[in-house]
Amino acid sequence: MRITKDQIASFSSNDFHARSLDLLRERFSQQDVDFEEVVRKIQAFQIAIPSAALGNGKASNKRSRTGGEPRDLNEKLEDIGLLQQLTSKTNSVSVYIPWDLPEDYREVKGLAKELNLKFDTMNSTSSQDQNQKEYAKLGSLGNPDKAIREEAIAHNEDVINIGKNLGSKGLTVWMADGSNFPGQSNFRNTLGWTEESLREIYEFMPSDWDLMLEYKPYEPNCYHTVVPDWGTSSMLAKRLGSRAKVLVDLGHHLPKTNIEQIVATLMYQNLLAGFHFNDSKYGDDDLNPSSIKPYQLFLIFCELIGGDQDGVQNWDSISWMIDASYNTQDPLVDLIQALEAITIAYAKALLVDREKLRECQQNGEGSRAQEILQMAYLTDVRPLVCEARVQAGGVAEPLEAYRILMIRNKLVQERGAKSYNSIF
Ligand code: PSV
Ligand code: MN
Ligand code: MN
Secondary structure (H helix, E strand, C coil), X not given: CCCCHHHHHHCCCCHHHHHHHHHHHXXXXXXXXXXXXXXXXXXXXCCEXXXXXXXXXXXXXXXXXXXXXXXXXXXXXXXXXXXXXXXXCCCEEECECCCCCCCCHHHHHHHHHHCCCEECCEECCCCCCCCCCCHHHHCCXXXXXXXXXXXXXXXXXXXXXXXXXXXCCEEEECCCCEECCCCCCXXXXXXXXXXXXXXXXXXXXXXXXXXXXXXXXXXXXXXXXXXXXXXXXXXXXXXXXXXXXXXXXXXXXXXXXXXXXXXXXXXXXXXXXXXXXXXXXXXXXXXXXXXXXXXXXXXXXXXXXHHHHCCCCCHHHCEEEECCCCCCCCHHHHHHHHHXXXXXXHHHHHCCCXXXXXXXXXXXXXXXXXXXXXXXXXXXXXXXXXXXXXXXXXXXXXXXXXXXXXXXXXXXXXXXXXXXXCCC
16 A cells, blocks of 8 residues: 555644744754754654564564564565655665565565665574574574584575675674573684684675674573674674674663663774664563663764764764564554654754763763753654654654554555464
8 A cells, every 4th residue: 555645745734843843943043053954864864674573573472463464575665665655764674584585576676666765784683594493502603513504604695695686785694693501502612603604704795785793692592692792793893894893782782781882882993883773671672762761762872973973983884773573563653653763862862062062071070961961852852853754755743644544454454454474
């Protein structure tokens, strides 16, 4: 299903936002904030949708089927097209293999072109590859068995080839490798094998591709994970070469970790590949971004903006993707919320008075620094985000439009109440 231009136009204004926007403009003029520039930046910020998030369920077993779920990659592209029409916040898909194997490349690429969608980084996730069940035991790229390592390398090379056909320019590698008992695995050997395997994959990649290396402290393994943290991931990336960088998945940290500091440290070395946005209460919960710790996301964006402005790492070199799991809710509703929440955090961070903050940092003024940050964080930027979206061709209130247009009902009519991608 597609939304017509007239339908979009009929949802393009919101009186309340229009009035609030006037107040914001007035405030910005006193604060020396360039309104048009902020709007332009919000519009330019685009977030990739993972092909795995468009149906119910990802890693977790608890699912309830929404109905009308996409049955293949083409239908997933159609769904992202709907998100793009409503939000103007996403122009790309990040494909997971083997879950979303393209059947007919010409058809998939044609559809992507028609919908104005690009192919973001490919994902070769190794957690539950149907064909390579051995991964579940002792790992993939770091498995003690050379034959299994080679199988895992070949899988990554297949993913690169698929990505080349689609027009992607990068590979995200996440390994579930690790062990469950002390002594079960040799830390140094598994790390060494992992490095060797990654080197082969890195060398196989086209020269204009980037490799993004994800880290995660635990799960599915409970004792040791081969690439558990940003330090290990950075070390491997540096050894591989300048096209390898570290991907930060917000859920892949132990409780209370200072993620914004990790972001700053990675940027300091020009080593930040990108993000998997989600939120968590306990572990890798894959909850919707900002549903638990919105202030943390804001602080992360403050570091991202600061690192870019100070010239340590260019904003455009960073990739943005959602990696949340929509097991029990309508995935399109959750994705609209996710896109909005991430944009709000970014917009707030754009309002920070960096000049004044720099002065505070020079003098170590904690309370004033906090005041400056809170001044931006507590600003209701929704009218601003709405204005940026409408100017870019989206609707004023995407969730409201989604409900009024009864998009889920129409998808159920089109695809059936029990439709889903059966491989996943
Ligand atoms: C692992 O927890 C992860 O965050 C990686 O990005 C995987 O590719 C994805 O989730 C798959 O579930
Ligand atoms: Mn992830
Ligand atoms: Mn994860």
